[in-house]
Amino acid sequence: MKKSLLAGIFLLTTLLPASAQNLLQDGGFENTKTYDYANNKSTGELPRISALGKLGSNTETNNPVMEAETVVPGSWYRKSANSGYNHGKIVTDDYAEGEKALNLSITAGSTTTKLDTWDNNTAIQYVTIDRTKQYVLKFKAKNLVGNYPVFAGMSVGGGYEVSGSNWVTLSSNWEEYTVIIDPTQHQASDTHYSDGDFQKSGVVFGNRTEYDENNKSLESSILIDDVRLYEKGTEPEEGNVKDFIINGNFETGEPNTSIVTGTDKWGDFVGKWALVIKDKSTGTGSITTEEVHNGSQALKVELTNISARYHFFLTQELQNLTPGEYTFALWMKASKADIPFRVDFSIDDDNIDVVKSAQTTAAEWTRYEIKVDLSDKTSEDLSTLRIRIRPNCTSSGSVKNEAVTYYIDDISFTSASSEEEKPDEGEQKEFITNGDFEYCNP
Numbered sequence: 001m002k003k004s005l006l007a008g009i010f011l012l013t014t015l016l017p018a019s020a021q022n023l024l025q026d027g028g029f030e031n032t033k034t035y036d037y038a039n040n041k042s043t044g045e046l047p048r049i050s051a052l053g054k055l056g057s058n059t060e061t062n063n064p065v066m067e068a069e070t071v072v073p074g075s076w077y078r079k080s081a082n083s084g085y086n087h088g089k090i091v092t093d094d095y096a097e098g099e100k101a102l103n104l105s106i107t108a109g110s111t112t113t114k115l116d117t118w119d120n121n122t123a124i125q126y127v128t129i130d131r132t133k134q135y136v137l138k139f140k141a142k143n144l145v146g147n148y149p150v151f152a153g154m155s156v157g158g159g160y161e162v163s164g165s166n167w168v169t170l171s172s173n174w175e176e177y178t179v180i181i182d183p184t185q186h187q188a189s190d191t192h193y194s195d196g197d198f199q200k201s202g203v204v205f206g207n208r209t210e211y212d213e214n215n216k217s218l219e220s221s222i223l224i225d226d227v228r229l230y231e232k233g234t235e236p237e238e239g240n241v242k243d244f245i246i247n248g249n250f251e252t253g254e255p256n257t258s259i260v261t262g263t264d265k266w267g268d269f270v271g272k273w274a275l276v277i278k279d280k281s282t283g284t285g286s287i288t289t290e291e292v293h294n295g296s297q298a299l300k301v302e303l304t305n306i307s308a309r310y311h312f313f314l315t316q317e318l319q320n321l322t323p324g325e326y327t328f329a330l331w332m333k334a335s336k337a338d339i340p341f342r343v344d345f346s347i348d349d350d351n352i353d354v355v356k357s358a359q360t361t362a363a364e365w366t367r368y369e370i371k372v373d374l375s376d377k378t379s380e381d382l383s384t385l386r387i388r389i390r391p392n393c394t395s396s397g398s399v400k401n402e403a404v405t406y407y408i409d410d411i412s413f414t415s416a417s418s419e420e421e422k423p424d425e426g427e428q429k430e431f432i433t434n435g436d437f438e439y440c441n442p
Contacts, residue, residue, distance in 0.1 A: 024229045027228050028100065032046065032076050033075070046078040046123065048060045048088075052157075055200045072126070076124070078123055078124075079159075085106060088105075094223055096174040101225040104122075104222050105207065105222070111215060118204075119206055121208070128201065129154065135154070135182075136235045137178070137181055137228070140224070141177060141223060142170055142173055143222055149168055150224070152167075155204045156202075158197075160197070162183050163183070256286050257286060258284065259274055259287075259299075260275045260276075269317045275314050275315075281303075284302045288407070300405065301314060309393040313390045318384070323376070325372070328370040328412070330343075331368075331410040334405065338361065340358060340359070345386070357370040358395035391404065392404060
């Protein structure tokens with residue numbers, strides 16, 4: 001009887017879906033081993049390494065003072081020069097979860113060079129990753145001093161960033177951020193991205209600063225807590241929300257980063273926004289802080305000339321949707337009212353739009369909602385869905401060639417329910433990640 005019961009439990013276990021597994025150890029920094037600087041000038045510091053590719057080598061023995069230890073996966077380290085101005089310490093007076101957090105900081109007055117880059121005061125935990133998979137990095141963070149972003153992502157080898165890693169703008173309050181890391185973008189034949197380089201992969205958080213007129217560092221300080229890394233698709237759904245679009249709120253990236261491209265090959269825009277400008281059309285698309293609906297950043301699109309609707313459009317591609325009804329929504333403000341624009345949806349490597357919705361602009365922030373019925377499509381059809389927001393496009397598909405500036409924020413693509421069964425906002429299934437454009441740079 002006992003044998004049969006165990007067999008039944010085993011069978012049930014194998015039939016259940018795999019649970020989300022955080023690939024990192026001690027992402028809350030509750031059990032991280034720390035050391036002190038000489039004469040206790042700073043306490044609670046992470047062990048220091050001199051380069052990011054030090055897995056299997058030894059830690060440094062100064063700043064902080066410690067016996068040399070072998071660098072191993074699953075522990076936190078700080079890559080930094082031998083300087084008393086740079087810090088990566090565990091603090092107990094401010095945290096998001098538990099009772100501790102990581103404080104990365106640079107003291108004012110340092111003459112150490114390259115502190116304005118991500119890899120000179122950097123926390124790292126080495127973790128094995130599969131170059132054929134994508135990963136979701138989640139963490140909580142806040143800015144303390146200097147209002148500088150944090151570099152969040154992964155590095156391999158001697159410190160070469162993995163695709164998707166980027167700067168994330170932080171607020172002065174604890175907030176959760178998500179970065180999608182895509183090792184599949186690197187071939188084993190690429191310089192610095194060989195299989196051997198991937199054996200020294202790690203999650204990284206980079207703290208940076210700027211310099212004054214005397215080439216001395218300005219103060220910079222950030223807090224990080226509750227760090228988690230999942231294989232994409234296995235991450236837990238929080239509040240029954242599953243995100244498919246990456247960086248819809250544009251907080252990840254450097255300020256004034258352009259998202260303009262001149263090509264629109266199908267499959268190029270999975271998990272990222274792009275403003276396609278081709279032929280005789282002209283304009284710009286970048287992250288801005290001058291006009292936002294929510295958060296601290298939004299997308300600014302300046303159209304100066306348009307030759308056709310397919311020569312100027314904002315796009316992103318979603319993958320692996322299921323047949324059903326959806327609701328697309330966005331907030332927009334334009335420099336001119338009553339300018340036509342259209343939102344189109346196409347599927348399955350086909351530029352024929354299956355849903356089209358004509359709208360007109362307003363001079364104030366306005367919410368637009370579009371019902372997208374994909375219930376008659378197959379899962380194969382919905383392996384890729386391309387969303388196109390077409391400025392100055394009329395309902396017939398012609399364009400109005402007039403200069404207009406658009407501000408776009410808070411885009412969402414959620415599963416729709418009947419009015420009787422429609423869940424509260426916190427229970428809706430959200431398919432777009434970063435829809436309020438908080439993860440990119442103005």
